[in-house]
Amino acid sequence: MKKNKKIALITGASRGIGKKIAQELSNNNIIVIGTSTNREGVKKINNMLNKKGYGIILNLNNFCEISQCIKIIYATFKKIDILINSAAIKIDKLFINMSLKEWNTVLKINLTAIFYITQLVVKKMIKKKYGRIITIGSIIGNIGNIGQINYSASKSGIIGFNKTLALEVASKGITANIISPGFIQSGMTKTISKKKKKEFLLKIPVKKFGSKKHISSIILFLISKESSYITGQNIHINGGMYMN
Numbered sequence: 001m002k003k004n005k006k007i008a009l010i011t012g013a014s015r016g017i018g019k020k021i022a023q024e025l026s027n028n029n030i031i032v033i034g035t036s037t038n039r040e041g042v043k044k045i046n047n048m049l050n051k052k053g054y055g056i057i058l059n060l061n062n063f064c065e066i067s068q069c070i071k072i073i074y075a076t077f078k079k080i081d082i083l084i085n086s087a088a089i090k091i092d093k094l095f096i097n098m099s100l101k102e103w104n105t106v107l108k109i110n111l112t113a114i115f116y117i118t119q120l121v122v123k124k125m126i127k128k129k130y131g132r133i134i135t136i137g138s139i140i141g142n143i144g145n146i147g148q149i150n151y152s153a154s155k156s157g158i159i160g161f162n163k164t165l166a167l168e169v170a171s172k173g174i175t176a177n178i179i180s181p182g183f184i185q186s187g188m189t190k191t192i193s194k195k196k197k198k199e200f201l202l203k204i205p206v207k208k209f210g211s212k213k214h215i216s217s218i219i220l221f222l223i224s225k226e227s228s229y230i231t232g233q234n235i236h237i238n239g240g241m242y243m244n
């Protein structure tokens with residue numbers, strides 16, 4: 001392994017937006033460690049990265065597994081320069097029907113696990129005086145969405161988390177930003193009904209869903225030298241559907 005190469009950890013790299021980010025970073029000479037909750041996903045990541053990066057099992061529902069995974073990465077690669085928190089889940093139900101378990105599960109994976117994994121990585125980044133942390137948020141964290149009270153709360157939660165994190169690590173050479181996609185063609189949006197999709201398109205000024213490339217291009221910029229003065233931001237990529 002070349003010492004000067006940057007190392008990026010990307011959660012949820014087996015498919016969707018995380019996969020695209022992994023491909024782009026790998027194409028840009030970065031060693032990517034991508035996570036999946038299962039062996040099949042790890043195999044897909046390894047095939048995609050073709051020895052220029054590696055897949056590793058990680059279930060964000062299990063905090064011991066998070067610690068173990070981070071330990072293995074540091075033992076093998078010695079550092080993580082870039083952390084991309086992309087993995088997230090949704091369990092959609094109307095507020096009045098949502099169980100405490102469904103609320104807790106989504107908050108645990110989409111918010112608390114991000115606190116936990118980021119803390120483990122940031123402690124080491126502080127020592128190196130360098131780091132880039134990017135968390136994938138969602139437009140739903142700003143505007144809400146019927147049937148997604150747990151998901152929207154988790155995505156709003158990371159906004160406050162990211163602002164405080166950015167303030168606390170700004171002087172250590174570490175930036176922390178959120179990319180908040182609107183509707184992007186991917187696994188998560190596949191399950192939306194045709195009727196709902198039509199309704200959403202009416203609300204998107206550019207009149208189409210976004211692509212994964214729209215997200216990965218901004219990630220490439222946020223990890224570049226040129227972006228070192230950008231931190232604590234929530235960058236929206238949504239075709240004009242929501243404006244800050």
Ligand SMILES: NC(=O)c1ccc[n+]([C@@H]2O[C@H](COP(=O)([O-])OP(=O)(O)OC[C@H]3O[C@@H](n4cnc5c(N)ncnc54)[C@H](OP(=O)(O)O)[C@@H]3O)[C@@H](O)[C@H]2O)c1
Binds near residue numbers: 016017186
């Ligand atoms: N797609 C959109 O339009 C859209 C819009 C706004 C925001 N976002 C955000 O963008 C990010 C990626 O979304 P996506 O649509 O690309 O998702 P996706 O296609 O559903 O992929 C989800 C990824 O997360 C991983 N994952 C699922 N549960 C996990 C767990 N318990 N622990 C660790 N990893 C887990 C999956 O890994 P395995 O299945 O391999 O285990 C998979 O790699 C998410 O943060 C999402 O909220 C997406």
